[in-house]
Amino acid sequence: MAASPKIPEAFRRFIQPFYVDAFGSMPPVPAERLSLSDNPGRDFSVRMEEARAKALFDEGIDKKTAQLLAFALLAGSGSPGGIWHARAARRYGASFEELYRTLEIAAFFKGVRALNDGGRALGELWKEEQQGSS
Numbered sequence: 719m720a721a722s723p724k725i726p727e728a729f730r731r732f733i734q735p736f737y738v739d740a741f742g743s744m745p746p747v748p749a750e751r752l753s754l755s756d757n758p759g760r761d762f763s764v765r766m767e768e769a770r771a772k773a774l775f776d777e778g779i780d781k782k783t784a785q786l787l788a789f790a791l792l793a794g795s796g797s798p799g800g801i802w803h804a805r806a807a808r809r810y811g812a813s814f815e816e817l818y819r820t821l822e823i824a825a826f827f828k829g830v831r832a833l834n835d836g837g838r839a840l841g842e843l844w845k846e847e848q849q850g851s852s
Contacts (some may be wrong), residue, residue, distance in 0.1 A: 725749060726756040732767045736775055740785065740806040747799060782810035790820045793836030794828030801839035808847075814840065 725733065725744075729752045737744050755763035774784045785807035792800035804817055817840055824832035 725752045726760070728760055728764055729755065729767060732771060736767075736771045740774070740781070740809065741802050742805065742809065745799070745802050780810075782807055782812050782816075785810055786812055786816060786820045789817065789836065789839075790824040790832070793821060793839065794824040794832040796831055796835050798839075800836055801842055804836075804839050804843050805846075808843065814844065817843075 732752075733744060737748065752763065752767075774788065775781060779787075785803050788803040789800050789807055792803060807817060817836075821833055821836040821840070824836060
């Protein structure tokens with residue numbers, strides 16, 4: 719198994735409170751991205767992580783709703799990262815019905831692809847949770 723990417727110290731403050739808390743672990747895509755961000759893009763990447771933390775975890779909108787929105791937007795764009803935000807929404811109390819209703823809204827604005835891609839993510843999440851409860 720490959721070693722986890724080494725994330726530069728400048729990004730350590732984002733890992734536990736914003737990635738691990740939401741997802742249960744550090745997702746591989748942002749881990750890889752952050753591991754490559756020490757130079758020359760460190761300043762930009764730090765600002766992006768600060769903006770990400772503010773958008774998803776700051777006051778004004780609860781964590782569950784923020785994760786449902788992220789899931790809908792990612793499903794609507796065909797991003798495989800949607801499952802991570804579906805997992806986070808579940809960690810913050812979302813039901814599968816709420817996740818599916820979120821997909822219905824995404825499908826209304828983004829088309830059937832959002833329903834298909836998001837449905838694939840929800841199917842995977844359902845299987846994960848069923849295996850974890852056995």
